[in-house]
Amino acid sequence: MTYQHRILIVDDDDMTRKRLTQLLKKEGYAVSSTDNGANALALLAKNPHDLVLSDLLMDQIDGLELLTRIKAQFPDVEVILITGYASIQTAIEAMKKGAYHYLEKPLRPDEVRHLVRRAVEKRQLQEQVKTLKTRLMAQTKEPLLIGQSRKILEIVDLLKQVAQANCNLLLMGESGTGKELAASLIHYHSRSRDKNFLAINCGSFAEDLLANELFGHEKGAFTGADAARAGLLETASGGTLFLDEIGEMPPSMQVKLLRAIQQQEVIRVGGSQPIPIDVRIISATNKDLKKAVNEGRFREDLYYRLNVVSIVLPTLRERKEDIPLLANFFLSRLAKRSGKRITGFSDEVIEVLTNYYFPGNVRELENIVERAVAMTRKDTIQLADLPPDLLEMKVFSFVQYDANIKPLREMEQDYIQWVLDKVGRNRTRAAKLLGIDRSSLWRHLKSFEIED
Missing domain, CATH: 3.40.50.300 (P-loop containing nucleotide triphosphate hydrolases)
Known part of the structure; x- marks a missing residue:
């Protein structure tokens, strides 16, 4: 049976709660909701949840206070704050208190889906790393080939x-x-x-x-x-x-x-x-x-x-979905060895690692994480902590995984597809990055039969 991730919505606006509940249930999540922070804490104590989406401005217990209490009582639960009065200062304060991210009203369904998916993936990674550590600390000496791919x-x-x-x-x-x-x-x-x-x-x-x-x-x-x-x-x-x-x-x-x-x-x-x-x-x-x-x-x-x-045995680039899990596993072990409190990686770092070719495979990934742990001065690994040569690489790589050299037309098609994916299928932004106008991009899409 497939595990359903549990999400709690906390908002004193009935319409917002209803819309978010419908949206997230359609995505396959188990969703519960309440209109105040006190009830939210009671629900979390009664049933484990993976993620809380909370409004920032509420009576009695506001979003920031609820975030603080959740992190104190349920540290593994991820929190996304919702605000109609977004500001840089509010976002910084929320992130410092441990929020995964924040959403600005009016809510955009695609943004909600994206952030919720990423937060749930992070929570899932934490659980997988915890399971691996438990197995390693157990009496069994079974070797572990780490991965879920x-x-x-x-x-x-x-x-x-x-x-x-x-x-x-x-x-x-x-x-x-x-x-x-x-x-x-x-x-x-x-x-x-x-x-x-x-x-x-x-x-x-x-x-x-x-x-x-x-x-x-x-x-x-x-x-x-x-x-x-x-x-x-x-x-x-x-x-x-x-x-x-x-x-x-x-x-x-x-x-x-x-x-x-x-x-x-x-x-x-x-x-x-x-x-x-x-x-x-x-x-x-x-x-x-x-x-x-x-x-x-x-x-x-x-x-x-x-x-x-x-x-x-498969290369690491053939099982890219295992890279975040492996990276977090190595981070947990190496951070403990170094005596540093490092909670994870920034989204940008995970993206760079996932798109890297890894000629040295898992051993190279462990080496990169070990270096990052030694270099970082923060509680999360940032881009600046990665090796300089890794950051200088082009994210779109022309290295081929087989011996066949692709024709120029096919490489052009791959690159346009990659740019579209990076900008969320936004044609205007894609055309600007490609250095062409929208009509030229449209002709390329039609020529290559790329669906948009």
């Missing part, structure tokens, strides 16, 4: 499904998409979850050192080998070994790894006695491993041994 939820379901099959897996995806986290999630849901989960980056070691790490060594195998040492394949026996950047493994090491997988045994460096192993191998790469096979840089027989099941 269809793509990431499908990936999590798939990872849990293949966890039960004791076969080798190949995880593919760009750097920073969470391949090691996915591997640890598979191990957690496998039948060998109580055994070791070990990881190594195959691109971080020279060949001799990698052999020593994977296979171990006997006493006296080389200078400084004062005692025998088990390698990762041996130590992880019964559990899972994660081989990151498997495509960087030298050819000679590929031969040794293939033999270990086929024979289910290892021979330590400097030794001669085979040691039986039973280990599940999860490999990961951000390269085209099949292409490497075709070019002779990676052994085909090893490729098929490792790639019993392959899973491609």
Whole structure:
């Protein structure tokens, strides 16, 4: 069953309450209303609400006083103030007291819908972050792939499904998409979850050192080998070994790894006695491993041994709807670590982050948030706290997500569509920003068959 967000309308004008109630019920919200602040506080105490829309000027308890009491008693509830006497000073005071935003009478339905949707989304994010923190603080050590998008939820379901099959897996995806986290999630849901989960980056070691790490060594195998040492394949026996950047493994090491997988045994460096192993191998790469096979840089027989099941992890730009949730999750954790009280991001920051390409994916987002926490002097992250190169980027990007180069006409169509979306489909403003008159814009719209 889909959760209905609850909204409380507080206004001493009967007509305003009625219109807002009808408007928001049509949008699918559960709406209740009252004509005074005292009743509003009683209703909030009785039933949880996500958002309050309150008139500013009311008898006994006015909007600003109601806002103060709501934030004191129900700090997670968002508040939007309604005023017929809007002023900059009133808006500043309301925002300082914790209001999400304010609406000016006469109310415009589109503006009401937009602000309510954004406020509810913020409230939803807060709840999701709170749930994630609760899970992290619980006794369970389950790894978390954070997100609510269809793509990431499908990936999590798939990872849990293949966890039960004791076969080798190949995880593919760009750097920073969470391949090691996915591997640890598979191990957690496998039948060998109580055994070791070990990881190594195959691109971080020279060949001799990698052999020593994977296979171990006997006493006296080389200078400084004062005692025998088990390698990762041996130590992880019964559990899972994660081989990151498997495509960087030298050819000679590929031969040794293939033999270990086929024979289910290892021979330590400097030794001669085979040691039986039973280990599940999860490999990961951000390269085209099949292409490497075709070019002779990676052994085909090893490729098929490792790639019993392959899973491609989505990039962050493929699941943009998860960016606000991830950003708020990182902010909550990093702000606590720094000792700062930071409540969230400005709408402009969320817009910039959502429109950014993120070549470094989730790892880059975490880095950006960490920098913003260090730089900010306010209780919300502002544009000035973001890296300068991020702010200098054009919001409309010509970077393509596939290898095909779009024709100029198609790029022009995309840009006009993007500008229209940014100005709320206002043709006059769009034409001004595009540097053309309205009749020229109309001809473009007709030519491109863009609906308005």
